[in-house]
Amino acid sequence: MFKLLLLFAVFWTDPNNPENTAVHIRINQLGYLTEDSKIAVVFSDKPIRESFQLLDHNTGEVIGEFKSQRLKKDNWGGFEYSEVDFSQVQKSGSYYLKGKRSEATSTIFRIGDDAYGNHQETLLEFMRQQRCGYNPTLDMVCHEKDGRSFFGPMPDSTFVDLSGGWHDAGDQLKYLITSSYATAHMLMTYEMYPDRFEDKVNALGQPWPNGIPDILDEAKWGLDWIHKMHPAPDQLFHQVADDRDHRGFKIPNQDNSDYGWGENQYRAAYFATGKPQGLRQYQSEATGVANLAGRSAAAMALAARIWEKDLNDPLFAAKCKKAAISLYNLGREKEGFQQGNSYGAPYRYNEETWADDMEWAAAELYKLTGENDYLDQAKKYALMSNTEDSWTVRDSAAHYQLYPFINMGHYSLHEIVDEDFKKVLEGYYLDGIKYTLQRAEKNPFHIGVPFIWCSNNLLTSLVTQVILYEKMSGDKSFSPFLSAQRDWLFGRNPWGTSMFTGIPENGEYPIEVHTSLFVLLGLEVPGGLVDGPVYTSIYNNLIGLTLLKEDKFAAFQNEHVVYHDDVGDYSTNEPTMDGTAGAILMMTHFSKK
Known part of the structure; x- marks a missing residue:
């Protein structure tokens, strides 16, 4: 470079x-x-x-x-x-x-209209790097012994096959919280833009085509893992591994974490009970499982349609339809949210919303089955998941408190309701856009998000919300605002850097990222969205942050926000699986047709 x-x-x-x-x-x-x-x-x-x-x-x-x-x-x-x-x-x-x-x-x-090329494919390259089980980037198999159950109906430490899925970020945990969203997001993006994806790899991510768009190969990697996490109609696992993983940088098949069975052996697998969990002092505040069950059901319903109609695979489509229905029913039985688990650290995924996920699931199931009960329930959940459940109308939120960072159920439901209800759904998106616009008018870069941890995820979600609102309403008046949010991600920011690894190829982008593959192997895998800038006050209060090199952006740090292209800053420079997946619709929308 x-x-x-x-x-x-x-x-x-x-x-x-x-x-x-x-x-x-x-x-x-x-x-x-x-x-x-x-x-x-x-x-x-x-x-x-x-x-x-x-x-x-x-x-x-x-x-x-x-x-x-x-x-x-x-x-x-x-x-x-x-x-x-x-x-x-x-x-x-x-x-x-x-x-x-x-x-x-x-x-x-x-x-030019080719400015964004086909960089949605670059993001998929990073997703393949995050694969657990067989990893095509490294050509190795890891974590084959995932995992041994806790909190489930079976005795603790019972083996359950939860191999596969994606590593969450620079660490090697696996969460249904993030994987369900990543999978459903990719499938909805494919349905919206089916002609914009290439076929360069096979199902394992190896470099030869298999007749299936690569985005569907990647989504199926997530679907297969969700099927494992839902082994019976009344059973759902939500997490594999915990912060005992955090033992320094490591190659995935040489995992030195020890969950009681020795290093690089079995890892804890947490069953979704809908009740507070934690093996030590840091307990979650779970109240149900509808967030995970709903998102997973939406992914399965989308998959059932796509594999039936586009891929002519009725057997897999039927399997996904069955899972979509049972997952949705499980969410109905246990309304509420399941949070992530920690072991020895205070940090976890603090999701507290769930009606948005059930709205999305019900809308997709209505499209799949035509059963009116699903439509009625989707509308009920939509009214429950109104603007107040969105980070877009708040000035701060806890880590992943209001996840996913966009309610894609509103868009899914919009096409199947009457004109009056369409206006209600458009209004929910519009309220968030207007609130973030007010925030944007106060800063020189016209950015509408609060700079909490994973601010880039908020930004790509805001861009996506404006895109979906334009499609729903036909209102293009927020296009300049949309461009400003997008442009921040590619260099129109204080540091002049892209927030995606390797994009653009000859530009300024994150290199010293907080990942094992960079630190230990020197691999620069393109397409990963880093967490992004945080408020200076947040940065100054996080545990374990130490810059390892002189800050090349020192002259541009300020009293409001900071960003470091430094391995030691996990708060701003760690690429995440769900953040990258959550940017795919945005990138596809702007891509070459």
Whole structure:
């Protein structure tokens, strides 16, 4: 990557080295679609009083000259901020911005309807890296002995086959909380954009095609694991392993964690009882299982339709339909939420919502079966899961308290209800968009999310919510807001970095990520969405954060938010499985048709 950057040195100055230029330009490094809002943020220690030229990268021709407009916002880091709006440029090409007086230059970026290429496939590459069982990135098999049960109807320590699934993040735990959402999200994305996916790998993720779009191969990896986690109509497991996993960086098939049977042996498997759990002092606050059962049922109902209609596999479709119905019934019997379990640490997934998941499941089951009871129940759950259940109308929330970070059930239900109820569902999305817009108007980057842990997950979910709202209502008035949220993820932020590993290929993106494969093997796997910036106050109070290298972004950290491309910062620079999966709809939407 660094050799390629040297080739571009004649055209641009390193945006992350304040000694090179007094003016810093932040743009979407990946680029802009033809009709997008295209606004760069520029900042300096002093007010900016110059125009900026847009130049063609290939010819050096000046395409246009644009005045900078001062922003009267919170001056993060003490900088003075301005905007440069070049939305009128719609000609396809590669460009860069240059200060007419300061000669500060941006990185090179693309304008055109091919700007986003097929990067949804890049995200799937990262998902394959997270596979447990057979891992195609490493060509190895891990955790074959998952796991031994706790809290279930069988005696504690009974072996149950829960091999497979995905590792959650840089660690090697497995959660139904996140895996159910990742699976359902991918399946809904495929249904919305069935013509935008490639077939380059087989079911195991090995590099030859099998006649099935790769997104469905990846979703089936999740479906197969959910089937294992639901071994009987009245049984559901929710987690494999716990924070005893956190024993430093390790290769998956050399796991040094010990759950009582020795290192790299059996791991704890937690049964979903719907009641508080915990093997030591840190107890969950579970009240039911409907969040997990509902999301899993939605995934199974989506799969039943896709494998029947698109893949001509009636046997697997029937298996998924049966599981969807039994999972939904289990959620009906035990309404409430199941949270994640911890062992010796205070951190866990604190999900407290469930009606949104049951709404999604009921809507998908109605589409699958045509039974009116499901439609009636979906509408009831939708009214229960109103705007107040969303992080979008709050200024803070506990870790994964309001998960998933978007209610995709509203979109699923929208197409099958009457016009009056459509307006209700649109209103729920709209309330969240308006609230986040008010927050965005206070900061120079026009970002609408609170910077709690995993802020990038909130951001991709907000982008997705605006996309789905546009599809439901036809209202395109929030398109500039949508572009600003997306552009932050690709470099229009204080640090000038993408939040996805390896995207764009020649840009600034996370490298020193908090994963074993990077630390121990030096692997840079593209497509992973890192957790993202957090409030400085949160960063300063988390346990075990130690930067291992000099902070290359030190000049751009500020009193509001921090981000570090450093292995030692698990709070901002750890790529996650569900965060990456949750960005696939967004990436597909902007991709080349």
